[in-house]
Amino acid sequence: MADRIHLNGVSFLARIGTTEAERSEPQRLLLDLVIELDLEAAANTDDLSLTVNYVDLVDRIERTAGEQEYQLLEALSGRICRAVLDDPRINAVEATLHKFPAVLKGKVTSVAVEMHRKAG
Numbered sequence: 001m002a003d004r005i006h007l008n009g010v011s012f013l014a015r016i017g018t019t020e021a022e023r024s025e026p027q028r029l030l031l032d033l034v035i036e037l038d039l040e041a042a043a044n045t046d047d048l049s050l051t052v053n054y055v056d057l058v059d060r061i062e063r064t065a066g067e068q069e070y071q072l073l074e075a076l077s078g079r080i081c082r083a084v085l086d087d088p089r090i091n092a093v094e095a096t097l098h099k100f101p102a103v104l105k106g107k108v109t110s111v112a113v114e115m116h117r118k119a120g
Helices: 040-045 054-066 073-085
Strands: 003-014 027-037 090-099 111-118
Touching: 003 054, 027 054, 027 073, 054 073, 073 090, 073 111
Parallel strands: none
Antiparallel strands: 003 027, 027 090, 090 111
16 A cells, blocks of 8 residues: 555646636646655654655646646646656655636536546
8 A cells, every 4th residue: 555645725826728818817726636655764764855845846836837828727737747756756646636717607616637647
């Protein structure tokens, strides 16, 4: 069984949408992230260097989201997964990325894409 770290409700801005008007202003997105890695060494030593630093991981997600404009939630979610898996300690990632499209306000609370990716 794999060890997991959950980061729930990671909030960040991204320029995302299928129209230029939708991408004209950054939108607030929410990400629920689960990473799988071996936490045995960190559990036994209480040493931060033997696990993933949450602050660094959130910074990496924010940088990835801000690097470019995205048309699709699927594209941004895939980029986030690849950025997370750049850390060689992480074996797998599960990302659920939520968007709150103005065009669907009052019809849906959010639209979400869920992806599961493994290292290698």
